[in-house]
Amino acid sequence: MHFPGDKYPETSSHILSAIKKGEPAICTIDRKDADEHRAKSLEGIPTKSGYDRDEFPMAMCAEGGAGADIAYVHSSDNRGSGSWVGNHLEGYTDGTRILFVVDGGKETSVLTATRETPKETPKAPEPASTPKSNIVFKNCTDANKAGYYNIHRGEPGYAPKLDRDNDGIACEK
Structure with missing residues (x-):
């Protein structure tokens, strides 16, 4: 959109x-x-x-x-x-x-906006045991060309090899 x-x-x-x-x-x-x-x-x-x-x-x-x-x-x-x-x-x-x-x-x-009461920071979800899609990228350049940035663990296209700092977000923009 x-x-x-x-x-x-x-x-x-x-x-x-x-x-x-x-x-x-x-x-x-x-x-x-x-x-x-x-x-x-x-x-x-x-x-x-x-x-x-x-x-x-x-x-x-x-x-x-x-x-x-x-x-x-x-x-x-x-x-x-x-x-x-x-x-x-x-x-x-x-x-x-x-x-x-x-x-x-x-x-x-x-x-x-800030919350009136402190809230625990959510942790990145654990890796899924089975892939949720067949979207696979060779590297972040390929992912970006396809319009994929900030791919969260568990989302289609996420792969540990694309998550350099292992924070649960691959191909960060």
Whole structure:
């Protein structure tokens, strides 16, 4: 999905910032659990007048929920972008994987939200006992050419040989 960064600059800046911090750029649509994901991701994040608490990965993504990156985004930008995403993904079913690509966005600073109570940092998941897909890359150059960056352990395309620092994220951008 090519997200219009010039139309929703604050949300696009947050998406880019979250991905740079290691959040996955791929969203597996999971609308049925969106309310639960949103509640978990926003737990301990205070509201702020005039702003929405934007989460990435989004609540409608299986990757969303506890530990999602949160930023304060002006309500008009956040709600417009949410509506745009909802309309563009309307025809896709749960389980569909969507790669987010920000077009025309300008990375600016975002107001980072912090939780009111400290939370334990989640550990990278343990390696799966069996591969979840047949996506295999010879090296990160090949993965990047295919649009794969920051591939998390357990996601299609992840391989220990691509994870130089063994932190659970291969081909880090």
